[in-house]
Amino acid sequence: MRLARENPRWGYLRIVGELKGLGIVVSASSVKKVLWDERLGPAGKRDGPSWREFRRAQAKSVMAVDFFTVDTVWLQRLYVLFFIEIASRRVHLAGCTAHPDDEWVTQQARQVAWTLGDRAEPIRFLIRDNDRKFTSSFDAVFETQATRILRTPIQAPQANGIAARFVRTARSECLDWLLILSAWHLERAIAIFIDHYNGCRPHRSLNLAPPNGRPATETFGGTQTVVVKRRDRLGGLLHECRRAA
Numbered sequence: 001m002r003l004a005r006e007n008p009r010w011g012y013l014r015i016v017g018e019l020k021g022l023g024i025v026v027s028a029s030s031v032k033k034v035l036w037d038e039r040l041g042p043a044g045k046r047d048g049p050s051w052r053e054f055r056r057a058q059a060k061s062v063m064a065v066d067f068f069t070v071d072t073v074w075l076q077r078l079y080v081l082f083f084i085e086i087a088s089r090r091v092h093l094a095g096c097t098a099h100p101d102d103e104w105v106t107q108q109a110r111q112v113a114w115t116l117g118d119r120a121e122p123i124r125f126l127i128r129d130n131d132r133k134f135t136s137s138f139d140a141v142f143e144t145q146a147t148r149i150l151r152t153p154i155q156a157p158q159a160n161g162i163a164a165r166f167v168r169t170a171r172s173e174c175l176d177w178l179l180i181l182s183a184w185h186l187e188r189a190i191a192i193f194i195d196h197y198n199g200c201r202p203h204r205s206l207n208l209a210p211p212n213g214r215p216a217t218e219t220f221g222g223t224q225t226v227v228v229k230r231r232d233r234l235g236g237l238l239h240e241c242r243r244a245a
């Protein structure tokens with residue numbers, strides 16, 4: 001039953017073969033009867049994995065990409081392009097611009113693809129929405145590296161929920177508290193926040209560790225005194241605490 005549910009494309013004979021490899025001898029007719037009794041039909045007619053199950057199974061090789069906008073004090077709208085790794089939640093800032101045309105978006109894609117080229121686990125899937133700013137040349141950059149582009153359904157933001165959750169965090173913890181003057185100012189501010197996000201901010205999905213992990217430290221107990229130093233960033237908007245040497 002477990003083999004059939006977890007592998008909806010496996011037929012009766014494939015399941016018999018897998019069981020044989022585990023030292024379990026059973027006939028195809030017996031497998032068929034068991035599956036029919038549990039209302040699991042033949043291969044191709046069983047329900048496949050859900051979107052959430054697919055992301056969990058492929059998380060280490062999946063990355064998402066998205067845009068979000070920020071308005072400056074001069075009422076100029078700027079666009080931020082970022083990538084986020086699904087498994088580690090590590091964020092990569094591609095760039096900020098007021099004019100995300102085809103040439104700019106493609107160039108950012110090349111730089112990110114080059115940066116990720118030395119990963120031990122290659123990126124097999126890239127999740128993006130149907131925004132027109134993601135042009136065919138943008139997709140081609142990743143497709144040449146054997147990365148498959150997965151487009152989310154229309155009007156289904158939850159399909160790219162991890163990227164959307166980062167945008168909400170960046171706004172509530174950083175951008176909503178700043179007056180942005182220019183694209184350079186925005187890129188510098190968001191780059192500092194992403195460095196803080198990757199290196200210091202705890203994540204519930206990562207057992208309260210940051211995406212880049214934490215250095216090994218000695219655990220103190222009882223009434224022993226621990227000296228902690230605070231580092232202020234973005235004018236004190238972000239606080240990073242570290243144990244004094």
